[in-house]
Amino acid sequence: MPTTQKLKRKKTFSLNLLPHEIIIEEQTQIRVNFARKMSIIIVFIFITISLMITIFGLILNSRVKAIQARYSVAEARIESFKTKEGLVLALKKRMEKIAVLWNQPSGVSDSFNLVAALIPDGIKTYLFSINQGNKITLSAEAPEVGTLKGFLDKLIDPVVTRERISKVSLEGVTQGPDGKLRFEVGVTLKN
Amino acid sequence: MIEIKRFVNQYQLYIWPFFGLVLVILLCFFVMVPQIKALLKAREVFVDISQKAVILEQKADDLQLIDEQEVKNDLQIALSSLPAQKELISAVSQVQLLTATSNLDLKDVSFGSVSSNQEADGFVIKASVEGTIESFKNFIALLKVAPLTMSLEGIELSKTKTEGVFQTVFALKSYYQNIPISLGDVSIPLALLSDSEKEQLKKIGDYYRNIPITTIDNAEGVKGKLDPFH
Numbered sequence: 001m002p003t004t005q006k007l008k009r010k011k012t013f014s015l016n017l018l019p020h021e022i023i024i025e026e027q028t029q030i031r032v033n034f035a036r037k038m039s040i041i042i043v044f045i046f047i048t049i050s051l052m053i054t055i056f057g058l059i060l061n062s063r064v065k066a067i068q069a070r071y072s073v074a075e076a077r078i079e080s081f082k083t084k085e086g087l088v089l090a091l092k093k094r095m096e097k098i099a100v101l102w103n104q105p106s107g108v109s110d111s112f113n114l115v116a117a118l119i120p121d122g123i124k125t126y127l128f129s130i131n132q133g134n135k136i137t138l139s140a141e142a143p144e145v146g147t148l149k150g151f152l153d154k155l156i157d158p159v160v161t162r163e164r165i166s167k168v169s170l171e172g173v174t175q176g177p178d179g180k181l182r183f184e185v186g187v188t189l190k191n
Numbered sequence: 192m193i194e195i196k197r198f199v200n201q202y203q204l205y206i207w208p209f210f211g212l213v214l215v216i217l218l219c220f221f222v223m224v225p226q227i228k229a230l231l232k233a234r235e236v237f238v239d240i241s242q243k244a245v246i247l248e249q250k251a252d253d254l255q256l257i258d259e260q261e262v263k264n265d266l267q268i269a270l271s272s273l274p275a276q277k278e279l280i281s282a283v284s285q286v287q288l289l290t291a292t293s294n295l296d297l298k299d300v301s302f303g304s305v306s307s308n309q310e311a312d313g314f315v316i317k318a319s320v321e322g323t324i325e326s327f328k329n330f331i332a333l334l335k336v337a338p339l340t341m342s343l344e345g346i347e348l349s350k351t352k353t354e355g356v357f358q359t360v361f362a363l364k365s366y367y368q369n370i371p372i373s374l375g376d377v378s379i380p381l382a383l384l385s386d387s388e389k390e391q392l393k394k395i396g397d398y399y400r401n402i403p404i405t406t407i408d409n410a411e412g413v414k415g416k417l418d419p420f421h
Binding site for chain 2: 028031032035036038039040042043046047049050053054056057060061063064067068070071074075077078079081083084085087088089090091092093094095096097098099101102104106108109112113116124125126127128129130131
């Protein structure tokens with residue numbers, strides 16, 4: 001049965017007896033209609049997109065207005081706490097400054113402790129001066145050369161001084177009638 | 192009229208696409224592009240204000256929770272450590288108390304020049320004292336835990352006639368800093384004290400209890416000028 005149908009189909013054919021002009025006109029009309037539909041669809045798509053953008057813009061603008069209102073409310077609240085804010089700010093800034101000042105290395109006291117700890121028992125100090133420029137001047141008396149040498153050795157030993165001393169100068173050594181040595185030592189500390 | 196009809200018939204395939212294209216171009220130039228620009232700008236404004244609003248709301252909430260009296264007390268403690276102006280009375284009081292606590296004999300107090308640096312303003316106070324080396328060391332150690340912020344700028348130590356007793360001139364710098372006048376931009380987040388700063392404030396309070404220096408606020412009797420040199 002299917003074979004018979006196939007044979008029948010193969011035997012059929014179509015014949016267009018319309019004039020050639022009409023066929024061309026029909027084809028042109030089909031193309032015109034297609035172009036018209038496509039144009040309308042594209043324009044419609046663009047109008048829709050434009051509308052969507054406009055609507056989205058309106059929604060966003062209303063949200064901006066809402067957030068601006070929230071901002072204004074918060075600003076007004078802060079304005080009412082102005083005194084408190086001033087106090088908090090003053091406290092914070094002061095504490096920051098105090099922290100900076102407290103954490104500053106105390107050069108003078110460290111230098112004093114460093115050099116004072118190195119002075120041997122036998123040495124008598126007459127003058128001990130430190131200025132902010134990290135220059136220490138020490139005027140003292142040693143019972144004998146060995147004690148003075150021991151003191152100077154300590155001052156120039158980088159391990160003992162933790163490499164904090166950059167220069168040691170011995171000035172004006174004099175020996176008294178009792179055999180004691182009076183001297184002046186200048187110590188320059190590293191910054 | 193016939194001419195127009197003929198023209199329309201001749202180019203009917205292109206008329207609709209042409210008008211469609213013109214309309215699309217007009218839509219793009221006069222509606223879509225300006226709207227998209229406005230949209231982007233509005234979005235930028237929205238993001239910016241949103242962020243600021245969140246910060247402001249947080250700041251307002253934080254401020255609401257803060258106890259004003261507590262902050263005033265804390266500020267008072269901080270001011271005892273770093274006064275708002277040159278307070279000679281506090282500096283002298285501290286030097287007196289520290290020398291007395293360290294068993295030093297205070298001979299003379301004089302005021303030096305006012306100096307400013309990056310950290311804070313300050314003035315130099317020179318204290319001439321007598322005592323043993325140990326007393327000086329104690330003084331220096333106490334200076335580090337004294338309520339009023341001071342730094343040691345110089346030492347001049349010389350021997351006296353008495354054995355073991357030295358005369359020393361300590362050059363001390365006492366700091367002060369003006370209270371800020373402006374609060375700055377409202378959108379700046381509220382800077383609360385960090386844990387270390389709270390700890391430091393507590394320490395200052397403790398130091399103040401241990402060495403109760405006289406300040407302009409707790410001084411008894413007639414209160415004169417803070418700085419007689421001005």
